[in-house]
Amino acid sequence: xxxxxxxxxxxxxxxxxxxxxxxxxAACEKHVKFLTNGQQALDYLEAIxxxxxLPRLIVLDLNMPILNGSQTLFQIKKNRLFKDIPIVIxxxxxxxxxxxxxxxxxxxxxxVKPVTYREGLEIVERLKPYIV
Amino acid sequence: MKEIVCVKLExxxxxxxxxxxxxxxxxxTGFSLITxxxxxxxxxxxxxxxxxxGQHAELVLGIEVIRSIKLLRIVIxxxxxxxxxxxxxxxxxxxxxxxxxxxxxxxMFQIVLKQKLNFPGTITAAKIDSLIEYFKNEPxxxxxxxxxxxNHQLQEFAEKLKESENEYxxxxxxxPLMMFSFNNRGIITYSNKWLQNFLGSxxxxxxxxxxxxxxxDDYSRFNKELNNAMVRQIPLQGDYRVKDKNSDKYLWHLLxxxxxxxxxxxxxxxxxxxxxxxxxxxxxxxxxxxxxxxETQRQLIENQAELExxxxxxxxxxxxxxxxAHLASHDLQEPLRKLxxxxxxxxxxxxxxxxxxxxxxxxxxxxxxxxxxxxxxDLLSYSQLQKQNMKIERVDLNEIFQDIMKDMEISIKEKNxxxxxxxxxxxxxNALRLRQLFTNLVSNALKYSxxxxxxxxNVSSRTDGENMVISVKDNGMGFEEKxxxxxxxxFQRLHTKSEIPGTGIGLSICRKxxxxxxxxxxxxxxxxxxxxxxxxxxxxxxxxxxxx
Numbered sequence: 001x002x003x004x005x006x007x008x009x010x011x012x013x014x015x016x017x018x019x020x021x022x023x024x025x026a027a028c029e030k031h032v033k034f035l036t037n038g039q040q041a042l043d044y045l046e047a048i049x050x051x052x053x054l055p056r057l058i059v060l061d062l063n064m065p066i067l068n069g070s071q072t073l074f075q076i077k078k079n080r081l082f083k084d085i086p087i088v089i090x091x092x093x094x095x096x097x098x099x100x101x102x103x104x105x106x107x108x109x110x111x112v113k114p115v116t117y118r119e120g121l122e123i124v125e126r127l128k129p130y131i132v
Numbered sequence: 133m134k135e136i137v138c139v140k141l142e143x144x145x146x147x148x149x150x151x152x153x154x155x156x157x158x159x160x161t162g163f164s165l166i167t168x169x170x171x172x173x174x175x176x177x178x179x180x181x182x183x184x185x186g187q188h189a190e191l192v193l194g195i196e197v198i199r200s201i202k203l204l205r206i207v208i209x210x211x212x213x214x215x216x217x218x219x220x221x222x223x224x225x226x227x228x229x230x231x232x233x234x235x236x237x238x239x240m241f242q243i244v245l246k247q248k249l250n251f252p253g254t255i256t257a258a259k260i261d262s263l264i265e266y267f268k269n270e271p272x273x274x275x276x277x278x279x280x281x282x283n284h285q286l287q288e289f290a291e292k293l294k295e296s297e298n299e300y301x302x303x304x305x306x307x308p309l310m311m312f313s314f315n316n317r318g319i320i321t322y323s324n325k326w327l328q329n330f331l332g333s334x335x336x337x338x339x340x341x342x343x344x345x346x347x348x349d350d351y352s353r354f355n356k357e358l359n360n361a362m363v364r365q366i367p368l369q370g371d372y373r374v375k376d377k378n379s380d381k382y383l384w385h386l387l388x389x390x391x392x393x394x395x396x397x398x399x400x401x402x403x404x405x406x407x408x409x410x411x412x413x414x415x416x417x418x419x420x421x422x423x424x425x426x427e428t429q430r431q432l433i434e435n436q437a438e439l440e441x442x443x444x445x446x447x448x449x450x451x452x453x454x455x456x457a458h459l460a461s462h463d464l465q466e467p468l469r470k471l472x473x474x475x476x477x478x479x480x481x482x483x484x485x486x487x488x489x490x491x492x493x494x495x496x497x498x499x500x501x502x503x504x505x506x507x508x509x510d511l512l513s514y515s516q517l518q519k520q521n522m523k524i525e526r527v528d529l530n531e532i533f534q535d536i537m538k539d540m541e542i543s544i545k546e547k548n549x550x551x552x553x554x555x556x557x558x559x560x561x562n563a564l565r566l567r568q569l570f571t572n573l574v575s576n577a578l579k580y581s582x583x584x585x586x587x588x589x590n591v592s593s594r595t596d597g598e599n600m601v602i603s604v605k606d607n608g609m610g611f612e613e614k615x616x617x618x619x620x621x622x623f624q625r626l627h628t629k630s631e632i633p634g635t636g637i638g639l640s641i642c643r644k645x646x647x648x649x650x651x652x653x654x655x656x657x658x659x660x661x662x663x664x665x666x667x668x669x670x671x672x673x674x675x676x677x678x679x680x
Contacts, residue, residue, distance in 0.1 A: 093512060096516075096564060115469055115476075117476045117477045
């Protein structure tokens with residue numbers, strides 16, 4: 001199966017590079033699909049013809065152009081076909097209110113983007129079960 | 133009968149006078165010397181008896197014209213009937229004059245002597261007047277006569293004066309005015325009944341009287357003005373409060389004093405009047421008060437409008453500031469996170485490529501970036517404290533403190549601290565924010581503990597009216613009284629970072645959260661002994677009305 005298992009949606013190209021490096025180090029980069037906004041993610045999901053080919057997890061940044069994180073979360077969760085895909089919010093800052101809002105909308109969790117090398121490793125460790 | 137002249141018959145001097153007057157009139161009316169003497173003798177005889185036995189006897193000499201008969205008519209009369217006492221004189225007189233007639237009424241006894249005038253032609257009114265004039269202007273026959281005349285004149289004047297004075301008194305008493313006069317020494321010479329009724333009848337000299345009746349606040353002004361008027365001899369008019377002796381109340385009066393000047397323009401006395409103008413003053417004051425009230429009201433409305441404008445402005449600027457802080461901190465966070473991450477990545481993955489010096493620099497860079505991140509995080513969380521996204525519900529403070537103790541378990545253990553939380557109650561608030569508030573206070577208490585003393589933190593509460601006051605007291609290093617407000621300022625710190633870590637935003641957040649709950653937080657301390665933070669919060673959100 002060559003279909004990506006993880007969708008990583010973030011408009012920040014640098015974060016793509018950082019995460020790609022981690023995934024490479026963990027040798028799982030080929031299972032990860034990088035997209036730059038929520039609309040791309042929705043389009044990508046719509047294009048999948050078979051439920052089995054849907055990603056196992058979606059990581060959503062909050063601040064994105066066109067369709068932001070919480071809007072995308074809302075669109076996915078209201079879609080009968082996609083609503084069961086686990087979604088993790090990946091944000092720059094700890095924001096209690098934003099976090100509650102996302103969890104109440106059905107997000108699996110709310111993670112803060114890594115600030116240290118070690119934190120990056122931990123995040124990849126938590127993502128691995130969905131990829132490998 | 134036309135009366136020509138009259139003589140009072142009181143003593144012997146009057147008898148001579150009577151004789152002389154009779155002689156003169158007879159002479160003037162053309163009688164011969166013999167007849168003159170006869171008539172005058174008859175008059176003298178009767179008059180003597182009248183003087184001796186009468187009370188207020190008098191002699192009246194006159195002329196009577198009955199048709200063509202012209203008579204000299206001489207009446208000697210008195211209230212007493214002295215007829216019996218002068219029978220001899222009457223008999224004698226009957227031989228001397230044409231006719232003697234005696235009349236008697238209840239009031240008066242008269243003996244009338246009549247002598248036919250042999251005066252040619254008619255007796256005109258002018259003739260009679262000229263006779264009256266003659267006796268009026270006749271030079272006094274003697275010093276006695278003159279004295280008598282003067283006395284008579286004086287009496288007449290006195291009577292006229294009395295009459296005029298009475299009129300004056302009636303006039304001044306009937307006007308609703310208090311009137312008085314006084315001399316140059318200030319002694320009251322006259323006062324009407326209104327003044328006496330008003331001030332009391334004890335009116336002696338002005339000085340002491342006025343001092344007793346003029347309001348103490350007005351007296352010095354009055355005294356100055358009165359002295360000025362009296363020295364310069366000019367009129368005085370002024371408004372003063374004067375005491376009414378009946379009610380003991382001071383009422384506003386208009387006092388007017390004018391000098392009475394003689395022909396040489398020198399004041400010989402003063403006349404004054406006092407009018408009650410209290411009602412007028414009250415109306416004036418009321419109008420003035422009303423105007424002042426209106427002005428104050430207008431000012432108040434203006435101030436209120438200004439205040440509202442300021443509040444709107446303040447809210448806008450507060451909102452803008454919050455937005456700025458939020459955006460700035462949020463946008464700053466992103467590149468900073470990268471900076472921090474890359475330096476950490478460099479340290480972890482490429483450590484072997486740099487020497488010891490480079491590694492130290494890299495470390496310093498990481499530390500600085502971490503510090504900046506901390507500041508920005510704090511600023512962001514402070515800017516996120518906003519009323520609109522704060523849900524108010526019933527919060528059990530016991531649960532809040534249980535959570536806090538759980539969260540801070542590690543640091544409490546590290547410091548070997550004892551945290552005593554008394555039984556607390558519930559209030560309306562936002563659990564998350566209240567937890568943040570008290571976490572900061574407990575965390576500060578741990579942070580600023582004394583090195584060699586077991587930290588003891590006591591949390592208690594009391595009710596204060598509609599509010600609950602929650603106290604967090606420690607036995608730490610404390611702070612000086614003068615810093616008790618400063619410590620709540622944004623990023624204000626009393627210690628260097630190397631002494632005690634922190635950004636200095638903790639207490640700002642505490643105060644902001646208390647504000648959002650319409651409450652307050654205050655600090656007090658004794659340096660080296662304790663710090664006490666008291667958070668006052670409304671128990672019920674009904675009175676938790678936002679200020680904005």
